[in-house]
Amino acid sequence: MHKLVSRFSLALMTPILFLILWSWIAGRVDNQVIMPSVDAVLDLLSQPNQDLISMGSLVTNVLVSLIRVLIGYLLAAIIAVPLGIAMGYSAVTYTLFNDFLNIFRPIPPLAWVPLVMAWFGVASLADMFEVEDGQWFIYLSNFKYSMMFIIFIGAFFPILTSAIHGVKNVNRIFIDSARVLGAGERTIFFKVLLPAAMPAIVNGMRIGLGIAWMCLVSAEMLPGSLAGIGYLITHAYTVASTDIVIAGMVSIGLVGALMDALFRYFEVKKFNWQRLNR
Amino acid sequence: MCGSAVMEVAGLRKEFITERGEAVRALDRVDFEVFPNDFLCIVGPSGCGKSTLLRIMAGLEQASFGSATFHGEILTRPHQDVGMVFQEYSLFPWRTVMDNVTLGLEFRGMSCHERRSIGEEYLHLIGMEQFAGAFPYELSGGMRQRVAIARALATEPDVLLMDEPFGALDAHTRILLQKELLRIWEHKRTTILFVTHSVDEAIYLADRIMVMSARPGRFKKEIRVEMERPRDRAMPEYGRMAAGILDMLEQEVVMG
Numbered sequence: 001m002h003k004l005v006s007r008f009s010l011a012l013m014t015p016i017l018f019l020i021l022w023s024w025i026a027g028r029v030d031n032q033v034i035m036p037s038v039d040a041v042l043d044l045l046s047q048p049n050q051d052l053i054s055m056g057s058l059v060t061n062v063l064v065s066l067i068r069v070l071i072g073y074l075l076a077a078i079i080a081v082p083l084g085i086a087m088g089y090s091a092v093t094y095t096l097f098n099d100f101l102n103i104f105r106p107i108p109p110l111a112w113v114p115l116v117m118a119w120f121g122v123a124s125l126a127d128m129f130e131v132e133d134g135q136w137f138i139y140l141s142n143f144k145y146s147m148m149f150i151i152f153i154g155a156f157f158p159i160l161t162s163a164i165h166g167v168k169n170v171n172r173i174f175i176d177s178a179r180v181l182g183a184g185e186r187t188i189f190f191k192v193l194l195p196a197a198m199p200a201i202v203n204g205m206r207i208g209l210g211i212a213w214m215c216l217v218s219a220e221m222l223p224g225s226l227a228g229i230g231y232l233i234t235h236a237y238t239v240a241s242t243d244i245v246i247a248g249m250v251s252i253g254l255v256g257a258l259m260d261a262l263f264r265y266f267e268v269k270k271f272n273w274q275r276l277n278r
Numbered sequence: 279m280c281g282s283a284v285m286e287v288a289g290l291r292k293e294f295i296t297e298r299g300e301a302v303r304a305l306d307r308v309d310f311e312v313f314p315n316d317f318l319c320i321v322g323p324s325g326c327g328k329s330t331l332l333r334i335m336a337g338l339e340q341a342s343f344g345s346a347t348f349h350g351e352i353l354t355r356p357h358q359d360v361g362m363v364f365q366e367y368s369l370f371p372w373r374t375v376m377d378n379v380t381l382g383l384e385f386r387g388m389s390c391h392e393r394r395s396i397g398e399e400y401l402h403l404i405g406m407e408q409f410a411g412a413f414p415y416e417l418s419g420g421m422r423q424r425v426a427i428a429r430a431l432a433t434e435p436d437v438l439l440m441d442e443p444f445g446a447l448d449a450h451t452r453i454l455l456q457k458e459l460l461r462i463w464e465h466k467r468t469t470i471l472f473v474t475h476s477v478d479e480a481i482y483l484a485d486r487i488m489v490m491s492a493r494p495g496r497f498k499k500e501i502r503v504e505m506e507r508p509r510d511r512a513m514p515e516y517g518r519m520a521a522g523i524l525d526m527l528e529q530e531v532v533m534g
Contacts, residue, residue, distance in 0.1 A: 177368040180336055180356045181382035181433065191385075195372045273371040273413050 036243035044247035065228040072151030073212040080156050084163020109154045110218045120145040122224035147219035154215035155208040162204020166197035199271040206263035213256045283311035289344035304330050306494035319472045319480035322490030323530050328473045332441045336362045361435035365442040367422050369414040376410040382433035400428040420451040440472040477523045492530040
């Protein structure tokens with residue numbers, strides 16, 4: 001118990017020092033646009049449901065962003081995980097795709113923006129479901145193909161790479177012992193390779209989600225965007241509400257850290273056994 | 279030697295091509311037979327290809343020339359009546375001890391219920407019933423190897439190949455497991471082919487010891503161990519035999 005308290009207070013030291021430094025600088029600068037006070041930002045964060053510059057609240061904007069990221073991310077995972085497993089498993093698939101995909105890997109998601117705009121314009125889920133007006137149009141038009149594509153690109157490569165290496169790096173001894181115990185190729189794939197590679201795959205999915213979330217602001221700066229936490233930040237900047245900018249950044253940080261923590265919790269629970277692999 | 283051989287290795291040769299493109303002969307003209315209920319040990323200097331020999335007999339690798347046969351059938355892939363225990367920890371870390379022991383039965387499509395009762399029998403055999411639900415990372419090295427032995431025996435193989443299974447263990451645990459293995463062998467009477475570089479281990483365990491030469495690995499000499507089990511390491515005969523084999527191995531190192 002004592003240990004826990006001291007660990008906790010130690011972990012709190014840096015943020016508290018940071019806040020003291022911030023409020024001291026804000027006092028010296030004395031300009032809410034350049035350096036808003038700690039109070040102003042905390043005030044915004046303590047009422048996350050309050051409407052900001054007629055853009056909706058922090059919560060609604062975070063939710064819109066979260067759904068965008070999850071759609072783009074899930075599409076990336078659905079394609080990258082099976083493809084990565086196939087590439088790790090079969091040398092033919094690896095040779096077939098690896099060099100090709102390596103050309104795309106170094107392209108920053110942001111560099112796709114012009115092309116993506118040319119392809120998708122402002123098309124959104126509303127077009128997919130053929131909704132043209134009403135409340136549902138307002139909801140669905142928030143989820144534009146262009147944004148989800150940028151997020152997809154961001155999440156795709158880390159997930160793919162981890163899946164490939166997860167399968168390739170499975171210890172040979174597991175495969176050999178399965179063979180001796182009478183396993184065929186199919187059994188080895190499902191009962192040895194997949195479970196052995198799973199921690200690496202899930203770890204890649206966690207990193208992919210972090211990167212997808214980081215691509216958010218660039219995705220939400222695309223034309224046609226009318227909501228989302230990234231958009232809120234850019235819009236708040238144009239009306240010189242730096243306190244909202246900071247509150248938005250803090251929200252992005254908090255939500256990102258929370259998603260990462262959830263993933264880690266799951267990894268620790270599920271893949272406790274990895275400790276064997278020293 | 280009565281009865282016909284369970285396994286037979288005839289004119290076996292194994293060559294590797296190294297990364298620099300040179301051909302290396304790991305094993306050359308290896309001939310021997312394994313008889314039912316044999317406890318046969320192969321000793322040799324490291325790098326003499328004894329692990330390779332065992333992997334060929336397990337059907338995990340192919341011979342370059344000659345053959346390894348099981349009841350007259352040439353082994354090109356693992357045979358369900360030939361089991362193997364490896365030096366490295368080979369338990370599946372994501373499975374419990376019980377699910378590891380019953381792995382071979384699961385691969386054979388046995389029902390869950392049957393698997394459990396056989397699994398319990400073999401956990402009882404190695405005295406680890408209370409660890410059925412434990413994961414490998416919770417076990418010591420010695421316990422992991424005992425589970426690996428139980429896993430290999432659970433499918434009731436005719437021959438058990440053991441590739442330095444105690445090589446990674448500390449000296450004390452190693453001696454305990456040697457005793458344990460003899461107890462299991464006397465109970466099950468599975469034919470065992472055991473590879474080791476420890477002369478002491480070979481004399482303690484085996485009925486027959488085959489001494490191998492350095493690369494390319496060949497059989498130099500076969501020695502029968504007639505001492506009663508459990509063998510006493512303090513017996514003069516034990517020491518004489520150990521000294522004799524060590525001499526033979528030493529010549530190999532000098533020549534190599």
